Amino acid sequence: MDHLSFKTVSVNKANANKGWVVVDAADATLGRLASQIANMLRGKHKPSFTPNSDCGDNVIVINADNLRVTGKKMTDKIYITHSGYPGGQKRINLRDKKAKDSTRVIEHAVRGMLQGNKLGAEQFRNLFVYAGATHPHEAQQPKAVSLTNL
Numbered sequence: 001m002d003h004l005s006f007k008t009v010s011v012n013k014a015n016a017n018k019g020w021v022v023v024d025a026a027d028a029t030l031g032r033l034a035s036q037i038a039n040m041l042r043g044k045h046k047p048s049f050t051p052n053s054d055c056g057d058n059v060i061v062i063n064a065d066n067l068r069v070t071g072k073k074m075t076d077k078i079y080i081t082h083s084g085y086p087g088g089q090k091r092i093n094l095r096d097k098k099a100k101d102s103t104r105v106i107e108h109a110v111r112g113m114l115q116g117n118k119l120g121a122e123q124f125r126n127l128f129v130y131a132g133a134t135h136p137h138e139a140q141q142p143k144a145v146s147l148t149n150l
Contacts, residue, residue: 011050019057020142025106026063028147029070034109036147037061041114041123054122060137061129064102069094079108103129
């Protein structure tokens with residue numbers, strides 16, 4: 001083979017090198033944290049990134065209770081859901097949603113940054129968010145990742 005020609009390697013499910021990483025969400029800003037988690041779930045931080053396959057890492061997020069937001073988003077950011085029935089619209093602000101279940105805030109932000117198709121749903125299943133500092137995935141030997149450019 002000529003040394004000037006390279007074969008493009010396309011990663012698929014069989015040869016994807018998926019790892020496990022732990023991200024500490026303590027005192028991290030919601031949007032900046034979510035965008036970097038979404039990039040790790042997609043695999044965009046790897047040189048073997050393939051946009052049409054699930055080649056990202058499994059991401060464990062701990063300390064979701066200590067997440068912070070800037071400005072008046074705790075009271076002004078509204079999450080809207082609809083049941084599908086007439087008059088079935090529900091509104092909840094960030095403070096109430098975080099008090100009810102702090103893990104859902106990070107999951108909602110990350111899901112909005114992934115693709116809206118089957119691949120995005122498959123990548124979202126690689127996200128594990130926990131409110132406290134402990135997680136049940138020690139057997140996978142995850143690497144701690146510090147997101148420095150938050």
